[in-house]
Structures are given as C-alpha cells and as structure tokens.
Amino acid sequence: MRKYHLVRRADAKIQRTLIYYGIGLLVSLGIGAILLAALGINPFEYYGRMLTIGLVGNRYGYKSIEGLLKILVPLLITSLALSLSFKMRFWNIGGEGEFLIGAIAAAIVAFNSSGMPNFVTVVLMCLAAMLSSGIIGVAIAALKVKFNTNETLMTLMINYIMLYVIRYLGDTKADWNFFLREDSERPIFGSFPDSAIMSGIPLGKFKLLWSVIIAILLTVIIYIYLKFTKQGYEISVVGDSSATAKYAGMNVGKIVLRTMFISSALIGLAAALTVSSAGTISDTITNDVGWTGIIVAWLSKLNVPAVFVTSILISILQYGCQAAATQYPAIDVNFADLLQGIILFSVLVADFAANFRIVKKEEAKNA
C-alpha cells in the first residue's frame, strides 16, 4: 500500500503562493545561470545586461522603452483575452491563428486607406480585425456548444492554417495581391500608407503610442468586467462547474459564445494595434504571443493584475535577451524562451506545493 498521499490544502494563502512562486523564479534563474556558465559566460553580467534591457549607458535609452512596449502591448492584450476563455475552462490555444486573422483584416483596411484620415483608418482597422477574429472564435465555440467538438485541437489547427494563409499572401506575386510591394520583383510585404500608422503623444524624444494607452485601459476594463459585472460572474460560475451554472438558470451556451467572441476579438484588436505600430505585416508578426500568452495567463493564475505584472516581466525577459544578444552572439533570443519554459515548470511545482500537502496514511485517517 502507498504510505503517503496528497491532500488539497483547505487554506490556500496568497502569501504562501507568492513565496513559493518567488522561490520557483529564483531556481529557474539559477538553472539559467548554470547553462550560461557552462558556455563560459558570466551569468551575473549577462543577467545584469538582460534585466536593464540595454538602458544603462545608452544615449538612446528611450528607444529601449519603445521597443519593450512594442513587445508588451500585444502580449498583454492577448494574455488577458486568453485568460477570459481559460476562466471558463475553454481551451482556446488558437491565439496565433486569431492574431493572424486580425492582422490580415487590419492590413486589408490599411493597404486601401491612402488619403483617409489617420484616426478613422486606425479605428476601422481595429473594428475589421476584431470582427473577423471574433467570428472565428464564435464559430469554434458554437461547434463546441452544439456538438462538443474538441476546442483545443480545433484552435490548434486554425493556427497552422492561418500561418500558411499569410505565407501564401507574402509569397504570391499577382495583380490582385495588394499586400505586396509593387516596385519589387521579389515578393515582399508592402509598407502601410501614413494614414494607417499608429500615432502617439510625444514626450520629448520618446513617443507614447496610443496602443499602449489602449492596452492599459483595457486591463482596467477587463478587471472591472470580471470582478464587478454579472457577465464576469457568469464566466467564473461556468468555469467552476457548467452543471451548477445550468441549475442556476444560466444559459451556458450563450455565455460560452459571448465570452469566446470577446476573447478572440480582443486578440484581433491586439493584432490591429501591432500591425499599425509596425507599419507592415509579416508571417512573424505574432512574435509567438499566442503561445507566450498561454504561459503568461497560466503563470498569473488567470488573475488580471497578475497578468499585467507577468506580461511586463516576460517582455523584459524577451527584449532583454534581444538587447543582450549584441554583446553575446552565442546566446540569442531563444534563451528567453528557454528561461520561460524553465520558469513555468518551476512555477507549476511551486503551485502544487502551495495547494497540496503530502501526508502519511495514518495521519490522514485521523484527520
């Protein structure tokens, strides 16, 4: 017979969870340090350079902040969007695909917008992206609700189908293909006209893009939506138990459809803001936010303020690795992914330690 078994802790304290997460983070950085040292690189110097994202001793420090924010905005919005669907236990892992659909829709508006006012164009880009991504989300949710089609695998397939759609657009020279540059023999994605470029508030040399302000506002709105509105409450009930929700008289199907629309539309919005800030589109425009967003949402336990903080940390990690790569050619941005993976593994262990305890059999019987 097994001598030990697991018992779920009745008192999951936030302090304990935070301490365990902190230990997990330190252990991960420690493993990363060992890997760096194995390559003959001083881990303290590397981490120092990474965590300061190239700000120290840089005359163009504001550029670092702008670069960081460009990574942060899509990641933050996508992670928030994914948290919404995960809260219902709806496994939307199609962030990549939904992002690409939004990016293509926004680019269609952008490429045909020359002469239109900037504000109108950007708003139209956002609406087009939100609508097209949202429709895909609803379609998958409808199949799930009506026929119990496996949403994890469905959304996974969408990711790859959309990847080849955008590659097709980028590789096909044809009269109809307005996505490409006309003056180039080789197929290259064109640049947006000025009307479709995200503007911002200049603060000295630094330009605070509107997309950043929108992302922060969205964080607040989603926090309020989940915490204080009836719809937000319904999401958490469905996530806890769809049977309970049904007995309480909720229309579970409607809640799933509505939430998936919001979730995918938000990812579409993230895409529109990203392409508008980048001024172009490409098959790597997602920067893997569909995948990284899942890790961020999970590290944050689907809690909105935590998603905000985690997105910033992961963005620093990613941008920091880019910045440090100029100094350390043997280590490129993939080191950020490697660390992200190790951090998530350690946090999963930490999460377990915070929520379960191991007891001996006899003790459990007495309890």
Next chain:
Amino acid sequence: MLEVLTLFLFNIIVYNIPLLYGTTGEIMTEKAGSLNLGVEGTMAIGAVAGYLVGAKTDSLFVACLVSFIASGLVGLLFSFLTVTLQANQNVTGLTITTFGVAFYYFIGNALSNSQGGWPKFSGTALERQSQAIHIPGLSDIPFVGKALFSHNILVYAGIVIAILMWLYFKKTVPGLKLRAIGENPGAADSLGVNVAMYKYIHIIVGSGIMGLGGLYMGLNMGGTFEGSNCWINGYGWISIALVIFANWNPAKALLGTLVFGFFNTLRVQNAALAYTFPKTLGWLTNIPSHFFSALPFIITLLVLITSSLSKKNKSGEPQAIGRNYYREDR
C-alpha cells in the same frame, strides 16, 4: 518517366516516417488519457541529444538510445507535472514545446559559435549506418522495389513499432488496461489498475518514440544545424493532427503517414510531376505549395467536425483525454 514516380513514392516514405514516430508516440500518450502538446519540443530534444552523442561516439545505435532516453526524460517531466502534481496538460505540453525548441537553438547557437563547431556528418560511421539497406530480392522488383524496400533501418523500425503498438493495444492485457485508463481512469482504478504507474510508463515510452522521429529528422538533414529552421520544422504539430486522422489507431497511422506524406511530397515535387506529365498533371503548378502545407491541418479540422457531428460513437478518441485524474475528486 517511371523514375519520377518511383522517386515520388520513395520520397513519400523517406521524408515522412518521422511523422509516423511522432504519431505513434502521441497515440500511446493519448491512449493513457493524456494530451501531450509537446511533441514538437520532445522531438527537438531527442534529435539534438541523440545526434550530438551519436556523432561523438560515431554510432547509430548509441544515437537512437540517447535520443530515446533524452525524450523519455521529457516524458518523465510531463508525467511528473501532470500525473503527480496535477498540472494542466495543455499548458505543460505547450511549455515543453517552447522549451524543447528553444533548447535546440540554445545548443545549436552555442556549438556554432564554439571552436569545434557543429559535429560533421559526412564520412562518419553514423552516416554509413543510417544509409539505405537494400533488401535482397525485394528491392530489385521494378518500380516499387526501390521505393518500398531500400530504406534506412529507422524506416523499417518505425513501421515495426507501429504494428507492435497496434498488437499491444488490441491483443494484450496491459494494452486493454491502458485503454481503460484512457476511457475512464476512475473505473480502472477501482478494478485495481495502478493508474499513475500506467500513465508514467506509457507517457515516457511514447515520448521516447517521438524522440527517435526527431533523431531521424536530424539525420535526414545531414545533421547540419540551421540557424533559421529547427530540424523538426512543424512535424510535431502535424503528428498531433495525424493522431486524429488515424483515429487513435497505430495501424491507421501507417496509412495516415502515407496520405499526409503524399501531400507533403507533392508540395516539394509538384513541378517535377507537372513537367514529366504535362498533359495530365500540368495543372499542379497552379496550386500554391502553401495549400499542400496547410492541407493536413485542413483535413484534420474537417475530420474533427464531421466526427463530432456523427451520432454513432465510433471514434477512437479516449473519453478522459486531457483531464487529470485525482483520486479524491472521484
């Protein structure tokens, strides 16, 4: 003219057997009720570990062994996190992919920038051992002989693994118990099956099989590290799709590998075919290669929808897939 067709058939097999490894490995995992989305990463780790140690020892056998063990360890990590620590399977699997592919690049970049560089493949015993074996007699059959019976050892091994796995599920008691766990772990547990142990063993073995597929891909690429593309290059994801297409049946995975491999080869060779048969196959050049790349995923999407639409439950999908089993929740 016939040579083009023979080559086409030959390429379907030689370039797509890694899919069979990935798929059979994932079928074994999913039959235990666990959805491991880390196939891509598991294959990447098996490939890089197996290739590097194999090149060092200059032995294909060692390469296979190491890649099986390295990927098996990734499977152990997945089982530990999801079976013992009850972590979410989707998130754990996806993280294994992120981690594994990043590990591949980390090692790759580090070696490329080091003094010795990436270990050579051409002219080694490893290369000789992974060359095609001509089965006497059979490989001399005109047209199909070269296509079917002159492959490297890993091709035959992959086919044998698929058949053995099919027999294991169908004919043996442990196979039956495994399928019971995938359908209803609570019921299997109440009959005295050690659910956790079964899950651990099959996830680890399944991951090990994926790793062999990864190693095969590395050998296919001549073992050269390419900075822009990972050796695995999406085959792990196609394998996950292929599991659905094969309806969780290792024998059907053989057929599925040929079907998906057919499109994959068509993508590369459509020009050659169109050139050789301009009258009948000339239209092939009008189809963009991206369409063939997307086709496995489109087909799988349609299979997913139609199988959930049909009332009859003939699907081989394990009922408890993706859900963790925690005794106290029963």
